[in-house]
Amino acid sequence: MPTATTPAPRKVSRPRADAVRNRERIVTAAREMFVEHGPDVPLDDIARRAGVGNATVYRNFPDRDALVREVVCSVMDRTAEAAEVALAETGDAFSALEHFVHAAADERISALCPMISSTFDQHHPDLEAARRRVEQLVEEVMLRAVAAGQLRADVGVGDLMIAVAQLSRPPAGTDCLRGDRFVHRHLQIFLDGLRAPARSALPGRAVTVQELRAC
Numbered sequence: 001m002p003t004a005t006t007p008a009p010r011k012v013s014r015p016r017a018d019a020v021r022n023r024e025r026i027v028t029a030a031r032e033m034f035v036e037h038g039p040d041v042p043l044d045d046i047a048r049r050a051g052v053g054n055a056t057v058y059r060n061f062p063d064r065d066a067l068v069r070e071v072v073c074s075v076m077d078r079t080a081e082a083a084e085v086a087l088a089e090t091g092d093a094f095s096a097l098e099h100f101v102h103a104a105a106d107e108r109i110s111a112l113c114p115m116i117s118s119t120f121d122q123h124h125p126d127l128e129a130a131r132r133r134v135e136q137l138v139e140e141v142m143l144r145a146v147a148a149g150q151l152r153a154d155v156g157v158g159d160l161m162i163a164v165a166q167l168s169r170p171p172a173g174t175d176c177l178r179g180d181r182f183v184h185r186h187l188q189i190f191l192d193g194l195r196a197p198a199r200s201a202l203p204g205r206a207v208t209v210q211e212l213r214a215c
Helices: 017-037 043-050 054-060 064-088 093-106 109-116 125-147 157-167 176-192 209-214
Strands: none
Touching (some): 017 043, 043 054, 043 064, 064 093, 064 125, 093 125, 093 157, 093 176, 109 157, 157 176
16 A cells, blocks of 8 residues: 655745835835825825835735725834833833823824724724734823822823824824924923823813724
């Protein structure tokens, strides 16, 4: 009888380095153009900004929703990484919170608002995982500052993220790049208002993550 042979293990193909770079360039270009022009910017324009052909864009992202979702997840991942850096700081807890807030603003999280409210699947597993990671890490950064007696206890994660998104969004009718010079100044004014002890009682109650999602 012929001896049975063990089939050779399948080789899992990995994307070529140039393919990975092209995908990263597309996501970066899309992120920039979504901030500048909104989520409806033509994909052909994104391809030109990325320096790739239209076919390369569609090979990586079969439709606009797939690209928008990837951009949203990438911004959330980078925001989560900023929170991890803040948690790794061993010094002043409020300073770590400040560093996170300024870094989050630089990630243009304000641009996520119109994209998240678009028609794509807001409950996609990748998006849900990225969102949960950000929420958990930001809460840890804030709780550490509260425990140190430096952050007023009547603010929630939703309060913080709404304020960062609003303050990092260019005022209506202004150029994005010209508005950038005000962002960190106004964020610092907001952060000073978060310090404990609080100088006034806030109206309403702290905005939770669940309420933020429902907005």
